[in-house]
Amino acid sequence: MFSKETEDKFKHLVSLYPRKRSALIPMLLLAQKEDGYIKPAAIDYVARYLDLNPSEVDSIMSFYTLLRRRPVGKYHIMICTNLSCLLRGSDEIEACVKRELGVNLGEVTADGLFSAIEFECLASCTTAPVIQINGEFYENLDVRKTEEILDELRKRR
């Protein structure tokens, strides 16, 4: 079901904890890393691995915002709109990203390259406004910088 590398990591993860169930969320994160999102089959697989009920895993999953059930763009953008970012112009960053992508938040662009969502405080408040793309921080943004970052990613594809 998963690559050898992911399978090895699963095995290692489960060995770390006094009770294997503790590996659940890290395992789901790994599954997501491999597939881009968490497929129903992955839920079943992880549930079986940990002797849990798939519906229970499903319900636990829905508690955590980083775990997703649908594919996102190749570059997934999380825009912080919480207080410190709001005070430093996250409205403009959000508008810019929407304009550049041409889709609403939560949607994926037709070419599959981008998706963007609004996000809570990313713990980068003193370098606001900030976004994360695929887990990496882009800080002290303004509209021009945001456009440049997106252009760069488009070129890289």
Place this chain on the structure above:
Amino acid sequence: MPYELVLFKNIVDPRVKEIDRYIELGGYKAAEKVVKEITPKDVIETTKATGLRGRGGAGFPTGLKWSFVPKDTGKPIYLCCNADESEPGTCKDRVIIERDPHQLIEGIIIAAYAVDCHLAFIYLRGEFSLGYRVLDKALQEARARGFLGGRIFGSGHDLDIVLHSGAGAYICGEETGLIESLEGKRGHPRQKPPFPAVQGLYGCPTVVNNVETLANLPHIFNRGVDWFKSIGSNEKNTGPKLYCVSGHVNKPAVVERELGVPLMELINEVCGGVRDGNKLKGVIPGGSSVPILRPEECDVRMDFDSLAAKGTLLGSCGVMVMDETACMVRLALRTARFYAEETCGQCTQCREGTWWMEQVLHRIEHGYGKADDLRMILDMCANMKGVTICVLSDACAMPVEAMINKYREEFEYHITQKRCMVPAHAHA
């Protein structure tokens, strides 16, 4: 006398992430001394004597918390480092994690030894990808040196540390939510008592400490109780402190100063003053969960008790500065929305209170507010405090209530005039 950096002393050194450099700068001496030469009981007593209080938000005395751990249950004892940093306005732990990870690991070793813990966890916020890589590498380095694993530093103490990634949920920063999440469940906070020190992870005695709290420990055991107590405003507020100053200042930054630095000194001297020479409108001193201060209340020291005397909290030291261009209604709405998103839903008052508050503030912000709305929100706030399993409910009610009470005219203007008092072009 200029302030001498402690926690951030090596933060600008790009190589301090590497164990060789950290050791070269005196690192791991304190941990080695502690596990080889000091009894766990004395480690607890020394920590108590420093007056160190938790840096995660509640300010509970660290040594005292450790002393609550029962030693005779026959169960293993666990330590969880709370690295879930998600309180809006707060970004200090991330700096330690990404730039000086060994300082944290050394702190964990000392705390674990003090409470007789052999397996510790770092519950790291899922969004911290870089932090994960840095900590993972640092832990490997420490293991390779024999600072982690069996018989650490050649002593009789075994300790390993597991790096555990969260997956996006503010409530998992609450200590019992963290424990539930670490057990592979939803992060639903537990009713207390029993407190985690007695019944925590897997039903075993568990200590939860914040990253910054733990980072203080190596310095305490290198430099002593008197040195630590010489920093800070008084006996009850001691030691160095990290402040995250964001929003409308000229130079936003995470800075280290003594616990109890005057707030206005932080803003004016350390962070370049309110941006563009604008007028100060208010300051949220401790992350989005704490009540805002009006400018006339800002003549205050940034310590636990001075801020409590002003009716607010030091919290997580997320100092958010607002100038005259900020709209309080918008900020109150964004605050309520955060808690409505992040409530775990177990308690009715919290689940429904946060939801309603967002709805009502939303209509006020958008020009559909009703005459009675403010009274309704304030009633709601009163009903949300002190009645729930954890304090997320209070953390929503307190700041919103303060914004309405302290800037009431702005909310009323929104309701009666159906628009904002702050000119549109001036909006943040």
